[in-house]
Structures are given as C-alpha cells and as structure tokens.
Amino acid sequence: MKARILTLCLALLAGCSGSWETDYSTGIENTVSQKWRVREVNVAIPDDLTTTETNSYAPNADVVWHEDPVGDRRVQVAEIVTDGVRRGARPLRGSKAVNLDVTLHEFHALTPLARAKAPSAVHNIAFSIQVVDARTGEPLTEPEFIRADLEAHVGEAAFEAFQQGETQKVRITRHLQQVTASWLGIGPDVRRSFSSAGR
Template sequence: MMRMKLIAALTVGVALSACGSVDFASRNAPFEVHNAPSLAFADNNTTTIQGPYEAGTAQAYQTAPTEPTEMPVQILNRVSVQQVNVLVPQSLRVSEANRYYPSGDIVWREDPIGNRHAQVQQIFQNALAAGTQNLDGDVPVVIDVVVERFHALTEKARYTVGGVHSIRFNMVIRDAETGQALSAPRVVRADLDGFGGQQAINAEARGVTQKVRISNHLAEVIRQELSRPEGYVNANLGFFQAVNKI
C-alpha cells in the first residue's frame, strides 16, 4: 500500500507546477508604532467582534515586506481583539480546473461555484473571529489580514492522493483606538495536511469537511500568533508542501 501511494505521489509530482517562497521571521523588533503605505478595507470585509469601533476604519499594508516581522514581545498574551478585518484582493487568480494541482492563488471547491474571493474571505473572517474571541488582555487591538494564497484540494486530488492546503496571509496588528500599527506586516504560512482517498471520505462522513478543518486550523494559527514568542510555526508536510515552493 505504501509503495502504491508513493508511486501515485511521484506520478502526480511530474505534472505539478506552482510558485512559492520561503519566509523567515524574527521577534526582536521593538514595540513601536510603524508607518507604511496602507490600504483601506471596505465595510463588507469587516466584522466587529466587540467594542465601540466603527467597521471599515482600520488600515492594512498593501504589500508584504521582503522579510516578515512578528508582533512585539511586549504585548504577547496581552491583547484584546476588538475587530478583525480580512481582505482577499481581486488580483488573486482563481482556478476551477479539476487537476491534481492546478495553477492559481485560490483553489476552493466546497462551496458552490461563485465568488471564490468572497467565499475565502468569509472562511478567514469566521475562523479568525473564533480564534480571537476569548482573548481578554489589556491592550485593545485590531487585526488586519490580507490573504495571499488559499490553495485547497481539487476533487481529483481529494479523492485520490490528497495533498496540502497551502495557505499564506499577511497580518498587521493595530491599536484599536488610534489605528496606528503596533507591528510591521508579518507573512504567515499556515499549511495544513489535506486528507485524500478513504481518509477524506471517512472524515466527511463524520462531518469533518475541508472547511471545518481549515477553519479550526486558522483559529489555532491566530491564537498562536498572538500568544507565542515565535508565533505560528508552519508544519513540515513533506513532498506536496515542497511542490508549493517550486
């Protein structure tokens, strides 16, 4: 069985192509206000969790830095998230091709065919809200997220060899009252092992869909980003993850 799976994976690998890069991070940045070009969020991309803050007023960096930086250690475990803003740029390319590994920035199949950007935005919005709702520190903040990649599995991959849900986003932490940045932009890689074949079928029978797994995963990713000195550390998922970096 293992030999057959290996042969299948290698066969798939011959036809795969994608773009990716390796990110490095450091938490040695001082706790200070950062100034950088910003991009305003529209109201329909904003969810207010709690607090008297108007929707759509926060800002997010338009482009990711060359080297990502993390949240200052001075406010780790001290934040209270008042608002989460998620932007999925229309420039991200969507693929509906049912191949093992189609090109594109967005690959998503568990919702009906439609506005994939909006569907991905809603997944992020709900997951990040769930992951931050119990944070009750003394530093009120707003989280701005710009999605850079959301590459889940196609039907063909899901019901055969499986793969990796390749997820990447850019995150900025802001003061909830002033809107000033408390951190420089941080690029977060949040890849997740994608079930395949019988494992995927068994999971679906239990109600554990791709959306459920990805949502729970993103909720945990944001919790770790806001509470651990090293932030979230992306898992090493082997062959299929390496394909994402070709």
C-alpha cells in the same frame, strides 16, 4: 487511454513533492497580546490573486476553493480566514481594542479530483497579519508573513473524515485558529514542516 492519462497526472503531482510548513518569524509576546481585545478581523484579498473553477489535480491559481456551492470564491475564502483568525484571537480579554488586518497571499485547497484521486496533497495557505489600534488605526506591529500549510485528507481518508464532519472547511478553520493563537502567544507553538505532494 484514460488510465494512462490518470497515471501521468498522478506522476506529475508526485513530482511536485516537497517540504511545506506552518511558520512565521516573529510571534507576539504573551505579555503584550494579553493587553489586547480584538474588535475586528479585516481580511483583504488583493485583486491580482487569481482564482479558477478548474477541477484538475493542481490548478495554477492563487485561490482554489470548491467545497462551498459555486459562487464568489474570494468572499467564501475571506469568510473562512476571518472565522479562523477571530477564533484564534478570542481568548484575548485586554483593555486595549485592536483590529487584526489580514492580507491573503494564497489559499489553495483541494479540488474534488485531487481529493478523490491524489496520492497525497496539501492545503497551501499564506497570509500577512498586522495588529492595529482599533481607535486610531495606528499600527502596533509590523506586518507578519505567515505560512500556514496543512496536510490534506485524500481518497478513503477524505471520505471517512467527511462522514465524521471533518470537512476541508472545518480542518482549515481550526488550523487557522491554532496558527493565530500561536502567533499571538496565547496557544502552543504550532510551527513545523512536513513533506507531501502538493502545488
């Protein structure tokens, strides 16, 4: 009976196969961003985003994070996003102090069950980002929607990655760093799409 349920769950997850992407429509010109120096990264998580501790293959929630000990998942996820974005903007050494205001739309990482048993999976991440003058609060850019999906390690690959220190947090933080640098025009263009099973 358990094997039959597992097979059904895997089939349903495989049925969620689709195309995922790291993408944004308008990046910042390097000649503009090089004039900036980021003072703060502010991450907002709207109250209407749902979260869950359910350990299923693809729980229906906007914020899913299990790698840290049980606690305030919103705070934990905000710290990851803040760290990734801040690292991506770190090379900027311009004279104009700016803040990066980030609004999270989705942060759906893997549950322990999906990490162990899923045939493939995706970290679904989406947020909006805007540059504002750190002194006046004046917007310097329009809010930019960024899709930052990332292939997840599952099964034996996940175990081996974990043993080498490549945790979900490490990989997602690095990915957000690369995406931010790309958007700011100070790193390689990382926009791409890929196919995988996912939410």
